[in-house]
Amino acid sequence: MYTKVNSVAVRGIQGLLVSVEADVSLGLPEFSMVGFLSSEVKEARERVRTSLRNAGFALAPRRITVNLSPADVRKEGTAFDLAVALGILEAYGCLPPGCLDGLAVMGELGLDGGVRPVPGILSMVLAARQAGLSACLVPQENQREGSLVEGIAVVGVRCLSEAVEQVRRPGFWKGLPGARGRQSEPSPSYPVDFAEVKGQAALRRAAEVAAAGMHNLLLVGPPGAGKTMIARRLPTILPPLTRQESLEVTQIYSVCGLLPADTPLLAARPFRSPHHTCSAQALVGGGRIPRPGEISLAHRGVLFLDELPEFSQNALEVLRQPLEDRQVHISRVHGAYTFPADCMVAAAMNPCRCGYYPDRSRCQCSEAEVRRYQGRVSRPLLDRMDLCVEAAPVAYQDMQSGPAGEPSAAIRRRVEAAWQRQRERFSGTGIYFNSQMAGALLEQFCRLGPKETALMEQAFQRLGLSARAYHRILRVARTLADLEGEPEIRERHLGEAAGYRGWDTCGKEMR
């Protein structure tokens, strides 16, 4: 007898509906699985056979054929086990015919017949809803995560026998507690706060401006100047994630198996700080079966690159395209993958190997060494850093007795107001933040008055700015005006923005 059960495969971070077809017929006893399967899917044969027996189903020896269709898409992961087991049971006639219709079944089986959690449930349930299915059968541990999706019932099961019990009752999902949709929104909590940062007026200001316009931020300074401390606190001054954004972030973490068991929905903005030995693939995503990289895990949050010049050239260069597109595209023989990568990059670096340049009484590096060190970060990448500030070492008095800084919540309120202004301005343009302005939009939204034009002209000539630096200053000035609630860019905004261009002059000074 032939049966068909729906399950879902994960490609990239998208779910793809897969039909698990099972056929039981007379012939030599054999259990074969086909459908372009990876080895972990093929191993399902052993798991299913044993767990069925241990769950108490004594099945007569027959020829069993299982096909996962579409048969030209490679299937990976262990989430098909439960669907295969239920399909076989139905094909044997152990289940009422048609009881699996309109259902998507996901879960890994243990030899004891238990159902184990799998990564990527959120993407799977989303795909099932899109396909118009009415319920999902998922491992109990994944139930809370799956039920984040509205408009589809998600039922958790602990073991194979429980799953069989459930599906035997027609319409079993109706009225189950798991079927109720929306849960209460968790509020984000961060273990750190800007109140702990004492002194550091320049860094605090730069962090606020960067957050307000989602500008990339470069922190330069000697060791122990608080670069990392500031970067860690950046997510705390970003407005909380919307529900849609939370789902996007959770989906990525779920696929990567990084979702904490007790928090089905991520509410805090991600902060990712990959080590500088990180490979290009780990940073932007990749691998034989492409998986999201750090930049995608930092989606809607902050990607912090500490010790920027220590990263491999290759890793930094591949960052350039995702920073522009806010997406990562990866092509493989069997298809192309797209991962979201809309994050703010904060980078920290020492000005030279020893970290003390230009303080010549402490810095022992020769000019060539300093230049070589700074040259490790390519110009095109530096051009994508809208703000550059120098971190100065904290004075002892500040550290000991200085007043506590302004708390994150207060800064966040100002940032939120600036975001609101940008949302209104950019509605319908496809971008959301000042940092994303380019070309025509820059001209449209950063029009300068006569006084401002004169200032920029003078600065352009006196300071020898490049065209890129000029645009960076305009973008940052727009954010400064938004923070103040000023509709037009004023001289003072340009002046401050020019102060953050920093790195641009450095190369020139060090001839």
Place this chain on the structure above:
Amino acid sequence: MTEREMWYWLASLPSWSGKTIGQALDRLGSLEAVWNARELPVTPLQQEEAQRGRREPERLAAELEQLERQGIRFVTRSCPDFPARLRRWKDGPFFLFVKGRLPPEGTAAALVGSRKCTEYGRLQAEELGRFLAGKGVHVISGLALGVDGAAQRGALQASGYSCAVLGTGVDVCYPASHRTLYRELEARGGLVSEYATGSPPLPYHFPLRNRIICGLADVVVVVEAGRKSGSLITADWALEQGKDVLAVPGRMGDPMSQGCNRLIRQGAGIVAEPEDILEALGIRTGKKKKTAPELSAEEQSIWRCLGTEPCGLDWICQESGQPVSAALMILLRLEMRGLVRQVGAGRYLRLPR
């Protein structure tokens, strides 16, 4: 065999230093005698090298012609345009390879200092170079990183004459990062070396080239020098040649200025302001009165806390009581007026006036 070719023969022997040549000439009496001598009063290695060059006299002539084509002049003591200052002096070079112009008649000052200098040293060197060139004083230096390059760049900015004495062949730009300066000196100033073309920057070349730097100048100014800086060798040469040495003072205990401060203690002149150098050169100056820049109260508050050492934005804000946003705006204005300069990612210093 012309005399010029014989000099070129000596110049093309890498193991023969100026001292070796001087000794051989002293011992044998004349250049002619050195060329013809079967046994030279030198080491076997030097002897062998000399012998090899002697075997092909036609090649020497060809190479000299080749130099002319490359725009490199080979001048010896007997040439009329050989610098008079070097001709009078026993330890001076016997010949020079020249690109661009040799120093014309007129007063000249050597501006030397550390390669690894502070931002302050660099700014002062540039400013002194500009100032001296503006007064018609030639600036002699060594094209090195740091102080040397900055001083020569300053001189060229003021459209003055500057001459670099190289420790490499005159056709080698060392350090390579001074390519632009090298080309500008070739076009508008001079490049001079006593080493044959193509000579690499060997460590022992530099103390010797310092003697030429000092020989070409009337006064030596050490802008910034640490305890072991090579520019102190230039100062020693100056004393030997009986020339005035001046030093730009540094702060007490500052390791980057130890050399300068020690020179002052040993009796070197002090450069408290640029005019002091003119005075040492015997140029009379009507000292102009310095006027403080006209600044608004806000600008004054920022200007007051800046010094010649770069200071961080945080410190400026704290000292001046201005918020970051206002401070950056004021600093930009001051920078555009040429009063301060931003160095590094966010440090500022006062420019010398």
